[in-house]
Amino acid sequence: MNYYFVFQNKSYLKEKQGGYLWAPKRSKNGNRVSHWESMKDVKQGDLIIHSYMKKIVAISIAITDVFAAIQPEELRKEKLWEDEGWRVDTRYIEINNPIITSDHSTKILELQPSHNAPFNSIGRGNTGYLFSANKELARYLLKQTESIQQDEVSKEDVRKVREEVGLLELDEVEVLDDNDLVDAIENIEIEKSKVTPYFSEPKEKLPLKASGQGSFTYPRNLKVAINALKRAEFKCEFDNRHKSFIRKRDGNPYTEPHHLIPLSFHNNFPYSLDIEQNIVSLCSHCHNLLHYGKDFEVVLKKLYDDRKDLLKEAGIVITFEQLLSCYC
Ligand SMILES: [Zn+2]
Ligand SMILES: [Zn+2]
Numbered sequence: 001m002n003y004y005f006v007f008q009n010k011s012y013l014k015e016k017q018g019g020y021l022w023a024p025k026r027s028k029n030g031n032r033v034s035h036w037e038s039m040k041d042v043k044q045g046d047l048i049i050h051s052y053m054k055k056i057v058a059i060s061i062a063i064t065d066v067f068a069a070i071q072p073e074e075l076r077k078e079k080l081w082e083d084e085g086w087r088v089d090t091r092y093i094e095i096n097n098p099i100i101t102s103d104h105s106t107k108i109l110e111l112q113p114s115h116n117a118p119f120n121s122i123g124r125g126n127t128g129y130l131f132s133a134n135k136e137l138a139r140y141l142l143k144q145t146e147s148i149q150q151d152e153v154s155k156e157d158v159r160k161v162r163e164e165v166g167l168l169e170l171d172e173v174e175v176l177d178d179n180d181l182v183d184a185i186e187n188i189e190i191e192k193s194k195v196t197p198y199f200s201e202p203k204e205k206l207p208l209k210a211s212g213q214g215s216f217t218y219p220r221n222l223k224v225a226i227n228a229l230k231r232a233e234f235k236c237e238f239d240n241r242h243k244s245f246i247r248k249r250d251g252n253p254y255t256e257p258h259h260l261i262p263l264s265f266h267n268n269f270p271y272s273l274d275i276e277q278n279i280v281s282l283c284s285h286c287h288n289l290l291h292y293g294k295d296f297e298v299v300l301k302k303l304y305d306d307r308k309d310l311l312k313e314a315g316i317v318i319t320f321e322q323l324l325s326c327y328c
Helices: 009-018 034-041 101-111 135-147 152-164 178-186 222-231 263-268 284-292 296-313 320-326
Strands: 003-007 020-024 047-052 055-062 067-070 084-094 130-132 256-259 279-282
Touching: 003 135, 009 020, 009 047, 020 034, 034 084, 034 130, 047 135, 055 135, 055 152, 084 152, 101 135, 135 152, 178 222, 178 256, 222 256, 222 279, 256 284, 279 284, 284 296, 296 320
Parallel strands: 003 047
Antiparallel strands: 003 130, 020 084, 047 055, 055 084, 067 084, 256 279
């Protein structure tokens, strides 16, 4: 997906109302203009950041690819542009408390792309319509925007967009259930970075999180789970010859994280169970077998033998019989 930055000025309110971006194909004297030509690259699912009166007043996600379209009636009244144009329909999310771009000039200049950038070298918005943004700039601006929303609904609106386009940071995702953990990881582009060594001391427990209906759950950390998958080189730890497939997001082989000692048993242990030592990488077949299969014990024994010493280093002592009883 791509990221764009649009300056709408006069046309903002009308375009927002109509739920679109529109730009002419050529100027009055017949020339092509680069900040209009960039409309031709917009595709469904792209993220657009909308600037009006020097503030980021909306964000949107394109719901169509670009298409040729005559100037909408409400814009024609301005008598500014030729009729032949490009249009993208897009879902606007208005920002109640917008950030002022000049407050963020330094960061914007550091992050914006070098080609077709929205701001010039002194931090002023370039004259024109549609410019390029990138993942880093979008990540920064949306996070800033979310942080200054005063009401929960507006905050949630921005967060949903960040989540939808994969801009949440790993430690911002709260996961209270193992299936949600697998789903959350599916949306993350796992970067190929070095795996850090095991944190070889016991890890203090985190406070429990309310998970509705008066029950409390131990939160799962996404980063820890992803590290565990990386450490296993995205192979199945029951048998690394097991065939998997390639993940949509990042080209890594697909495996799922599984907490060897289920987190629901957190009360039985003095330290956190949400640690890499307790998370194994499994192919979908072995993961399901472990949860639902008649012969799960064979898989469990192998994983236990591999991990028991590492667990001990992290302050988690458990016999195989005790582990077995967690699965029965
Ligand atoms: Zn599992
Ligand atoms: Zn397997």
